[in-house]
Amino acid sequence: MATIKKRENGKWQAKIRRKGYPVQSKTFVTKSEAAKWARDIESDMDKSTFKSTSLAEQKKMSDALEDYWIEELTEKKSAKTIRCMINRLKLVFDGLSLLDVTV
Incomplete structure (x- = not known):
């Protein structure tokens, strides 16, 4: 109740x-x-x-992108290119939580 x-x-x-x-x-x-x-x-x-959705409200999009970079993308052949894309995405989503981002 x-x-x-x-x-x-x-x-x-x-x-x-x-x-x-x-x-x-x-x-x-x-x-x-x-x-x-x-x-x-x-x-x-x-x-x-x-x-x-409490975790999604608390976590910032830029932090999630950084975590994804560290956990999944650092060993890829195109790591330098991906790093540049992630840095640009972090600027676009600056200050937004995961819950704020929609399709």
Whole structure:
């Protein structure tokens, strides 16, 4: 069951605690938005289709590109070319989290 509380700043926070899942929490401008989000997340949990996005919100795209470079690409024949491409991509995605990037 979700808990929806009004915060001191006037916004609404929805928090979901369910066994087997990490605590989910998000803040909204209106109470109805918070309730809808909570219903959607709980529905996904009921259907076992829920995937937490907390790590994607925290990790920056530039850090993910750097990790991918280190883990997968340093031994490739075209490492120099790939490194240049990754550096350019890091400039394009500067400041964005993984969750901010879409297709």
